[in-house]
């Protein structure tokens with residue numbers, strides 16, 4: 501990197517605290533990535549150690565690695581973290597990682613990254629900002645960005661701005677209840693959307709079909725055991741045109757669309773961007789989702805067609821959005 505000796509202006513750092521890695525990028529004022537760094541996310545030590553302190557150290561390590569490459573000691577730092585973060589950077593609630601609740605990210609990270617402006621926000625909001633600025637959401641000022649992975653993350657853009665809500669908790673779209681008598685969710689209720697329209701949800705739909713005997717190829721891929729069927733076995737069989745697997749993808753698309761129509765009823769987006777691991781299935785998921793959406797959305801024949809498209813920013817979305825927000829001093 502030729503710029504290593506030269507102080508850089510207009511650079512911002514963005515960091516995404518993920519389940520397995522802490523990923524950072526340095527973004528220049530044209531939105532280009534000029535450096536990247538990653539370290540494994542530390543697992544929490546059980547006792548005698550402040551929860552979150554090790555992760556904050558990992559964030560500091562990524563900042564130092566980026567600074568080695570671009571030398572931007574004044575670069576503001578945006579940090580995206582999972583869960584419900586309030587406006588002071590305190591993690592108020594994390595259904596999938598209860599031990600993390602109460603972490604004061606602003607204090608922990610401010611302590612190990614001194615002398616910089618630090619902006620902390622929910623990771624999905626940053627990913628939505630990245631898609632809106634640079635990716636599949638460009639040009640859409642009314643936009644919903646949904647990440648379909650192990651769970652569901654979401655960010656909502658209204659009038660060109662990320663919706664953060666009164667307390668910072670807007671966009672928790674995965675925990676909209678779509679079936680009050682559905683399976684239990686770690687949040688304490690039943691039938692949340694992310695129990696259906698996620699990797700785990702796909703696996704459950706597939707196991708139900710497998711036990712009903714309609715998924716011969718898929719069960720074969722899972723080693724012959726219907727209980728061992730996972731989402732990836734379905735997508736692998738669907739790619740080959742297997743009818744049973746395609747039927748499960750159709751069901752998954754219906755559940756995805758159901759939540760999307762609820763969101764459309766609330767925010768009236770012009771475009772919906774779908775990202776996350778499930779969307780690697782591409783049209784195998786997008787096409788049934790579009791069909792079911794057109795069928796389920798209120799007044800479907802009387803409103804303009806809404807675009808449902810795949811995300812473009814990939815695994816760096818959260819980090820890129822964090823850098824863009826830190827540079828512009830937005831969100832938070």
Ligand SMILES: [Zn+2]
Pocket residue numbers: 674675685686687688689692
């Ligand atoms: Zn829930």
